[in-house]
Amino acid sequence: MIPGRSLLLWGLLLTSFTSVASVVMTGNRVIYPASSREVSVQLTNKDAFPNVIQAWVDQGDEASTPQTARAPFMLTPPMFRLAPHSGHTLRLRYTGAAAPTDRESLYWLNILQIPPSDPNQAKNQLQVVLKTCVKVLYRPANLKGNPAKMEDTTHIWLENQGQKRVLHLHNDSGYYLALSSLNLAGPGSKAQIASRTVAPFETLRVPVTLNRIEPGATMTWINDQGSVVTRPVASARQAD
Structure with a gap:
């Protein structure tokens, strides 16, 4: 040494x-x-x-x-x-x-x-x-989710927090999500979330200017083999 x-x-x-x-x-x-x-x-x-x-x-x-x-x-x-x-x-x-x-x-x-x-x-x-x-x-074995299909256990939604609109991204799996980007659109504006590592069962919270999430949001992430994968991501609910 x-x-x-x-x-x-x-x-x-x-x-x-x-x-x-x-x-x-x-x-x-x-x-x-x-x-x-x-x-x-x-x-x-x-x-x-x-x-x-x-x-x-x-x-x-x-x-x-x-x-x-x-x-x-x-x-x-x-x-x-x-x-x-x-x-x-x-x-x-x-x-x-x-x-x-x-x-x-x-x-x-x-x-x-x-x-x-x-x-x-x-x-x-x-x-x-x-x-x-x-x-x-x-x-560990038998974790919730599938590391090859992280889009199946990832959900996004908007919430009001005071005067801010906050985008929530929840990783509902036992695997780490190597998020490369999140691309979504709303009336009159767009948002792109940069790369983050989202821990198992963790919720990422990011302030945005969107009023609602339109269909077609996509998540890009890096899989076990180091490949970049882009898949649709589901919106769990909208802000009131």
Whole structure:
């Protein structure tokens, strides 16, 4: 492991980039079925040079380090050298801590990519360290809903709250909804809700200027395979 003092230095130099990281993971999230003994995570180094990889799982703390992270998972190996144009497999094992059985639990896999030092680099230049954060979804069996048909358990409606009109989007399933956008129209105005993660059985509330929801509202979301899916979404009721 990197010593604590070195970790502080890496933290000062670290930049969170997902799109530019040259060490990439197969898939856009990790699904961990509760019945599994362990799951594998495949990493690939697209660089022409080796990278040192350090990985850990946390509960959503952006400032976590391998020493401070708290999550019920064992990850092996936690640190290794990834050769140029090669792959490596991380093994993730759930340690058996108590978790809800009626819904998914969300954790985050942190992948720190440390490039080699350049002997020709000026001493006062910073070395950029890249960190990618990926969702880890611990998934019990027999949850309400279907992760491939989230539109069936997602409902929207409008309500008056004082002088405001508030759009409600309710995820009535045991799965996390990776909402990319919600597109709906009303008399004389339109509204588009940007991407959000909606937890199981959670209701998202957003102020809007609509008077009512017209037929044809659509929800775009990201499924387990990382594909973007657009489906009609049902309006549960209208505001008075």
